[in-house]
Amino acid sequence: MTDATDITRQTLAALGVSTAADLAPHFAAVRAEFERDAATITDDATWKSLRDLWMGRKSGVLTRITDNWLKPSPPELKRVVGQELNQLRAHVEQRLDALQQTLAAAAESQTLARDRVDLSLPSVQRPLGSPHLLRQTFAEIERIFLSLGFRVVEGPEIETPYYNFEALNIPEHHPARDTMDTFYLAMPPGAEPRLLRTHTSPVQVHTMESQQPPVRIIVPGKVYRRDNPDATHSYAFHQVEGLAVDTDVTFCEFKGTVEHFVREFLGPTIKTRLRPSYFPFTEPSVEVDASCFACGGSGCRLCKNSGWIELFGAGMVDPAVYGFVNYDPERVSGYAFGLGVDRLSQLKYGIDDVQLFFQNDVRFLRQFS
Numbered sequence: 086m087t088d089a090t091d092i093t094r095q096t097l098a099a100l101g102v103s104t105a106a107d108l109a110p111h112f113a114a115v116r117a118e119f120e121r122d123a124a125t126i127t128d129d130a131t132w133k134s135l136r137d138l139w140m141g142r143k144s145g146v147l148t149r150i151t152d153n154w155l156k157p158s159p160p161e162l163k164r165v166v167g168q169e170l171n172q173l174r175a176h177v178e179q180r181l182d183a184l185q186q187t188l189a190a191a192a193e194s195q196t197l198a199r200d201r202v203d204l205s206l207p208s209v210q211r212p213l214g215s216p217h218l219l220r221q222t223f224a225e226i227e228r229i230f231l232s233l234g235f236r237v238v239e240g241p242e243i244e245t246p247y248y249n250f251e252a253l254n255i256p257e258h259h260p261a262r263d264t265m266d267t268f269y270l271a272m273p274p275g276a277e278p279r280l281l282r283t284h285t286s287p288v289q290v291h292t293m294e295s296q297q298p299p300v301r302i303i304v305p306g307k308v309y310r311r312d313n314p315d316a317t318h319s320y321a322f323h324q325v326e327g328l329a330v331d332t333d334v335t336f337c338e339f340k341g342t343v344e345h346f347v348r349e350f351l352g353p354t355i356k357t358r359l360r361p362s363y364f365p366f367t368e369p370s371v372e373v374d375a376s377c378f379a380c381g382g383s384g385c386r387l388c389k390n391s392g393w394i395e396l397f398g399a400g401m402v403d404p405a406v407y408g409f410v411n412y413d414p415e416r417v418s419g420y421a422f423g424l425g426v427d428r429l430s431q432l433k434y435g436i437d438d439v440q441l442f443f444q445n446d447v448r449f450l451r452q453f454s
């Protein structure tokens with residue numbers, strides 16, 4: 086098969102063309118050849134060789150037509166050859182442009198298809214945290230006492246022996262100091278000793294030093310003792326101290342407040358019992374027991390068959406404590422309590438190992454979110 090453009094290598098005279106009518110089929114053949122070529126274009130490279138083949142300055146088909154057909158034509162033919170050539174050139178240029186645009190569009194849709202983002206795919210799941218069970222227990226305790234008119238205050242975790250012991254009526258060599266194995270801070274020689282508070286009770290003293298009655302506060306916080314960690318012990322644990330002092334606070338108010346708290350915290354059917362006890366800073370002192378919520382009081386393993394569960398210590402503020410803060414024991418009276426948050430949380434949610442609070446295993450924490 087001969088290439089139709091081969092005829093552009095010869096002159097019109099050699100092709101036997103002498104009139105416009107002879108000329109037309111030759112241009113038609115050349116144009117048809119271009120169309121055949123154009124139909125084979127698939128990418129940039131074939132497009133470029135098509136362009137060079139037809140538009141190349143030196144030896145492109147259009148240049149050959151100019152050199153071999155137009156220039157040597159006799160004047161009567163030249164005008165028609167020029168017109169045909171211009172039409173052919175315009176057509177070739179237009180087709181090449183259109184082809185280039187088609188190629189670019191195809192390339193773009195290929196890129197889009199390759200980089201397609203599927204917006205319906207599930208996103209990366211980022212697990213949400215939830216408040217720690219101890220936080221929730223703190224919040225529950227605070228809610229109950231805030232509704233009774235108590236205020237939440239906090240105090241330092243590093244204390245002096247005066248606030249942690251003395252002003253709470255626990256003088257040096259008092260046996261109560263031994264029950265609270267204390268972390269003492271390493272201090273330069275001669276400096277006043279410092280310790281990690283063993284209970285939140287020192288905040289009672291700070292508060293009464295800075296404020297006159299009426300005082301109704303609760304003190305949530307961390308406390309520290311040199312205990313070996315096991316299912317019921319940890320060297321850091323949590324308390325909420327409570328203190329109410331006013332001119333006419335009675336034992337009756339104390340008992341009513343404690344009973345209200347227990348019912349709100351554990352449930353409306355729970356009964357409360359006050360059992361005589363001893364704390365240096367309260368007189369009388371009591372242990373607050375709740376009727377066993379597992380067996381209803383008939384006796385089971387949880388209450389060791391007693392029907393009662395020990396909840397926390399409390400009592401009427403010992404007048405000796407007022408002496409340390411310049412309150413007049415003849416004029417004011419009050420009560421205090423010390424809630425063990427870890428213990429109350431364990432009881433309420435049935436957690437038999439306190440270490441679970443500190444391991445932060447999400448499988449444990451998630452159960453209470």
Ligand code: DAH
Pocket residue numbers: 283284285286326327364366367398399400421422423424
């Ligand atoms: N501070 C005591 C302790 O940690 C708990 C306590 C008992 C606090 C009786 C009180 C109270 O305020 O009245 O062992």
